[in-house]
Amino acid sequence: MERQVQRLRQAFRSGRSRPLRFRQQQLEGLCRMVQEREKDIVEALAADLSKSALNAYSHEIISILGEIDFMLRNLSDLASAKPAKKNLLTMMDEVYVQPEPLGVVLIIGAWNYPFVLTMQPLVGAIAAGNAVIVKPSELSENTAKLLAKLLPQYVDQDLYAVINGGVEETTELLKQRFDHILYTGNTAVGKIVMEAAAKHLTPVTLELGGKSPCYIDKDCDLDVACRRITWGKYMNCGQTCIAPDYVLCEASLQDQIVQKIKETVKDFYGENIKASPDYERIINLRHFKRIHSLLEGQKIAFGGETDEATCYIEEIFGPILPIVPVKNVDEAINFINDREKPLALYVFSRNNKLIKRMIDETSSGGVTGNDVIMHFTVNSLPFGGVGSSGMGAYHGKYSFDTFSHQRPCLLKSLKGESVNKLRYPPNSQSKVSWAKFFLLKQFKKEKLQLLLLMFVGVVTAVVVKVNQSSVVVTKAKWPRKPKLLQEFADFWSKSLKL
Amino acid sequence: MGPLSVQGWMDSFDSFEDTLRRLREAFKAGQTRPVEFRVAQLQGLGHFLGANKQLLQDALAEDLGKSPFESDISEIILCQNEVDLAIKSLQTWMKDEPVATNLLTKLSSAFIRKEPFGLVIIIAPWNYPLNLMIMPLVGAIAAGNCVLLKPSEISKNTEKVCCHPALQSCFAVVLGGPEETGQLLEHKFDYIFFTGSPRVGKIVMAAAAKHLTPITLELGGKNPCYVDDSCDPQTVANRVAWFRYFNAGQTCVAPDYILCSQEMQERLLPALQSAILRFYGDDPKTSPNLGRIINQKHFKRLQGLLGCGRVAIGGQSEESERYIAPTVLVDVQETDPVMQEEIFGPILPLLTVKNLEEAIDFINRREKPLALYAFSNNRVNQVLDCTSSGGFGGNDGFLYLTLSAMPLGGIGNSGMGRYHGKFSFDTFSHHRACLLRSPGMERLNDLRYPPYSPWSQQLISWAIGSQSCTLL
Numbered sequence: 001m002e003r004q005v006q007r008l009r010q011a012f013r014s015g016r017s018r019p020l021r022f023r024q025q026q027l028e029g030l031c032r033m034v035q036e037r038e039k040d041i042v043e044a045l046a047a048d049l050s051k052s053a054l055n056a057y058s059h060e061i062i063s064i065l066g067e068i069d070f071m072l073r074n075l076s077d078l079a080s081a082k083p084a085k086k087n088l089l090t091m092m093d094e095v096y097v098q099p100e101p102l103g104v105v106l107i108i109g110a111w112n113y114p115f116v117l118t119m120q121p122l123v124g125a126i127a128a129g130n131a132v133i134v135k136p137s138e139l140s141e142n143t144a145k146l147l148a149k150l151l152p153q154y155v156d157q158d159l160y161a162v163i164n165g166g167v168e169e170t171t172e173l174l175k176q177r178f179d180h181i182l183y184t185g186n187t188a189v190g191k192i193v194m195e196a197a198a199k200h201l202t203p204v205t206l207e208l209g210g211k212s213p214c215y216i217d218k219d220c221d222l223d224v225a226c227r228r229i230t231w232g233k234y235m236n237c238g239q240t241c242i243a244p245d246y247v248l249c250e251a252s253l254q255d256q257i258v259q260k261i262k263e264t265v266k267d268f269y270g271e272n273i274k275a276s277p278d279y280e281r282i283i284n285l286r287h288f289k290r291i292h293s294l295l296e297g298q299k300i301a302f303g304g305e306t307d308e309a310t311c312y313i314e315e316i317f318g319p320i321l322p323i324v325p326v327k328n329v330d331e332a333i334n335f336i337n338d339r340e341k342p343l344a345l346y347v348f349s350r351n352n353k354l355i356k357r358m359i360d361e362t363s364s365g366g367v368t369g370n371d372v373i374m375h376f377t378v379n380s381l382p383f384g385g386v387g388s389s390g391m392g393a394y395h396g397k398y399s400f401d402t403f404s405h406q407r408p409c410l411l412k413s414l415k416g417e418s419v420n421k422l423r424y425p426p427n428s429q430s431k432v433s434w435a436k437f438f439l440l441k442q443f444k445k446e447k448l449q450l451l452l453l454m455f456v457g458v459v460t461a462v463v464v465k466v467n468q469s470s471v472v473v474t475k476a477k478w479p480r481k482p483k484l485l486q487e488f489a490d491f492w493s494k495s496l497k498l
Numbered sequence: 499m500g501p502l503s504v505q506g507w508m509d510s511f512d513s514f515e516d517t518l519r520r521l522r523e524a525f526k527a528g529q530t531r532p533v534e535f536r537v538a539q540l541q542g543l544g545h546f547l548g549a550n551k552q553l554l555q556d557a558l559a560e561d562l563g564k565s566p567f568e569s570d571i572s573e574i575i576l577c578q579n580e581v582d583l584a585i586k587s588l589q590t591w592m593k594d595e596p597v598a599t600n601l602l603t604k605l606s607s608a609f610i611r612k613e614p615f616g617l618v619i620i621i622a623p624w625n626y627p628l629n630l631m632i633m634p635l636v637g638a639i640a641a642g643n644c645v646l647l648k649p650s651e652i653s654k655n656t657e658k659v660c661c662h663p664a665l666q667s668c669f670a671v672v673l674g675g676p677e678e679t680g681q682l683l684e685h686k687f688d689y690i691f692f693t694g695s696p697r698v699g700k701i702v703m704a705a706a707a708k709h710l711t712p713i714t715l716e717l718g719g720k721n722p723c724y725v726d727d728s729c730d731p732q733t734v735a736n737r738v739a740w741f742r743y744f745n746a747g748q749t750c751v752a753p754d755y756i757l758c759s760q761e762m763q764e765r766l767l768p769a770l771q772s773a774i775l776r777f778y779g780d781d782p783k784t785s786p787n788l789g790r791i792i793n794q795k796h797f798k799r800l801q802g803l804l805g806c807g808r809v810a811i812g813g814q815s816e817e818s819e820r821y822i823a824p825t826v827l828v829d830v831q832e833t834d835p836v837m838q839e840e841i842f843g844p845i846l847p848l849l850t851v852k853n854l855e856e857a858i859d860f861i862n863r864r865e866k867p868l869a870l871y872a873f874s875n876n877r878v879n880q881v882l883d884c885t886s887s888g889g890f891g892g893n894d895g896f897l898y899l900t901l902s903a904m905p906l907g908g909i910g911n912s913g914m915g916r917y918h919g920k921f922s923f924d925t926f927s928h929h930r931a932c933l934l935r936s937p938g939m940e941r942l943n944d945l946r947y948p949p950y951s952p953w954s955q956q957l958i959s960w961a962i963g964s965q966s967c968t969l970l
Contacts, residue, residue, distance in 0.1 A: 197703070198707055227943075368935065380598045381931035386613075409889070410892065425740075
């Protein structure tokens with residue numbers, strides 16, 4: 001494993017992954033892979049999660065295509081140097097921030113959306129010019145194997161590699177040194193990843209989870225709210241990190257909500273849900289048993305719905321929607337704030353003030369108002385957590401930035417040394433005032449006019465002085481420009497008594 | 499928020515727990531969030547800096563032998579500027595940032611909300627004890643957090659100044675050494691900002707991992723300084739000498755060592771001698787413009803390094819004053835102790851390389867530094883393109899730090915994250931993605947609900963994929 005990482009590091013050091021043209025080619029390769037092998041990808045997802053072709057497409061494949069498209073369109077803009085505001089002392093210098101690749105990046109994927117959660121970060125890492133190791137989740141076996149098979153066929157094998165394996169292999173992998181690690185998964189393993197990263201001072205992006213609350217106000221269109229919540233909750237059989245984990249509402253609404261969700265589920269999946277091609281399955285037996293045990297001894301209102309306390313011990317990650325009655329929005333806010341910060345927060349209300357209040361008084365990775373999940377699809381929004389739901393963010397520009405180092409650069413000329421005399425010892429108090437003026441005043445075009453005026457004034461003074469010393473100037477050639485500038489600078493320095 | 503009292507570590511562990519609890523309660527009650535509160539805090543900080551300039555200069559002189567000029571331009575003025583910038587820009591920075599929507603979310607409002615993390619701890623070092631504490635503090639307060647400050651116990655006099663009553667209403671201060679800091683970090687914080695060495699940086703990050711606390715680490719490294727043959731030696735010498743010996747070399751972004759050809763070295767040495775003479779006079783020990791080493795431990799460490807290679811300039815030291823003369827070393831090997839660790843003192847080794855390629859190779863074999871410098875008339879960009887570092891200075895030193903539009907931060911072993919100006923505000927804020935949809939227009943959503951038909955796939959892909967729509 002060390003050798004593999006070394007191999008990638010050598011490839012990165014050769015500088016091959018940096019030219020924009022190369023990055024574009026690799027991204028185009030990925031795009032071809034997704035388009036040409038769509039069938040294989042869909043089959044793998046079906047094998048892992050019983051995902052229907054349509055769900056596989058709209059939940060996973062589409063996001064990748066959108067992300068690749070975004071990167072290809074914006075690459076030169078994202079990778080370009082961004083000029084920064086100068087002060088007077090640096091007004092003749094080039095001042096900018098240059099995005100640069102970090103080096104070798106590790107992406108650890110998750111099993112619930114095994115394709116998109118490895119590929120979307122990969123797109124960002126490649127676009128930023130890095131070498132990448134992808135470690136898909138071993139729980140989604142088929143997708144993991146497929147990625148290992150397909151990736152080398154479409155992108156550079158020396159710069160991008162897939163490493164498969166379980167806990168043991170991942171632990172070994174984490175002992176290696178990377179320049180960034182992006183991990184999607186649960187909180188417990190997130191801590192292990194960050195601890196391993198600390199040994200090498202590797203920055204991390206952790207996309208974790210939590211219990212995403214969903215508050216339903218009494219002033220809202222209950223039909224619409226329940227429809228949207230049902231969609232978000234039961235997609236992928238509830239195995240979505242930003243699914244509405246539990247509902248908070250006033251007790252009077254509870255029965256109506258249950259009824260409406262029941263009707264919506266029937267609309268979506270038919271009478272015999274098990275037979276619906278659009279309904280997924282739990283990833284494996286262990287998780288199945290875990291979720292099943294959550295139902296034991298609970299008050300089930302419909303199918304997998306319940307409203308008892310034990311469901312809150314952990315993120316449910318299954319098709320079980322607890323409904324917690326609260327007195328009012330204050331109690332809901334307190335309930336939410338008493339818990340760890342979630343990855344997502346949802347609030348349904350016609351009252352914009354209430355929505356605003358919910359946002360203002362709580363914290364979460366992201367928010368969708370009057371809907372669920374959707375903030376994930378807007379790739380101009382950063383996708384990430386806060387507190388125990390994670391740190392860092394990605395998607396679109398944020399992916400590019402996550403996998404880049406923004407390097408500040410100041411390029412001066414070797415000439416013009418006289419101006420620097422201001423800062424050299426021996427020092428005086430008057431120098432401080434000048435230093436303040438030059439360092440702290442930001443360079444604006446209007447100031448340029450002022451400076452030009454000053455310049456003209458000084459030149460006039462020089463000319464007058466020269467005339468007064470009776471040097472015949474008319475026929476003699478003016479000294480060459482650099483010398484004149486030098487004289488001007490000397491005169492100026494002298495006049496400042498430096 | 500009432501004044502939070504200073505907690506001395508020797509008092510009791512419990513009283514510190516109280517401070518932490520009170521800070522969290524204050525944050526939970528929303529005290530630090532209104533813009534008026536933040537501005538008032540920042541103004542308080544600004545007044546303090548303005549009203550106590552003499553006090554601050556004296557403390558810095560005591561700790562590091564800093565001249566008033568150095569204290570002003572590298573600490574006090576920069577901090578005042580940062581405070582002013584934050585006060586002026588706060589409303590703008592705090593605004594929700596609208597973002598582009600895709601077709602599926604066109605009728606929604608999408609924006610990024612900047613939120614405070616909560617309880618922030620800032621651990622400051624001793625070399626620029628005011629700057630490296632106040633600069634992050636400004637960002638943390640501006641972002642609406644509650645702040646716990648842990649100044650360095652090594653810069654004792656500046657540490658005392660932090661306990662000034664005028665500062666106490668802004669934030670809490672805790673004092674202590676490495677052991678106490680370790681205990682402190684066992685508690686949960688919502689953000690940790692640490693400036694110091696890579697070795698301790700790893701310890702801080704490991705502690706942060708236990709609570710999944712996001713961090714910014716401003717560390718260090720050996721900042722290479724490449725000098726091309728095409729340069730005027732005196733100009734280079736002036737600039738390098740100034741940045742090297744500023745604060746007696748105790749600057750994380752100072753040029754640590756020079757890489758140049760043998761020929762250039764011979765021209766640089768007299769130029770460096772001339773610059774040092776001009777800056778500090780015949781006897782630098784008597785110059786009011788040269789600082790002192792912070793304490794005995796570092797003094798002894800630096801004194802040891804004087805034995806590496808051969809002393810070409812300077813080399814004198816005086817223990818009672820913790821004085822080390824501005825020194826240049828030559829004939830230094832890569833394996834010498836002076837090349838194994840960040841020097842952090844007024845010693846400048848010159849290493850010879852055959853050409854630019856060898857220099858770049860040398861630099862890339864080592865850990866990524868916090869800063870990288872290249873002096874050349876025409877090949878600065880080559881060095882820039884072939885290396886990596888926190889920041890880069892072409893034909894000058896760390897002047898870019900004075901620009902609040904430029905971030906200060908490391909990469910790899912020299913750190914992670916960045917700050918200064920708006921970057922500070924962003925560092926101490928959680929960028930929360932918000933999408934507010936209308937409860938109406940439900941028909942449009944039918945597209946996404948099961949049961950699915952083949953054509954809905956096409957429609958969905960078109961809708962999510964496009965960023966703009968000329969029809970709407």
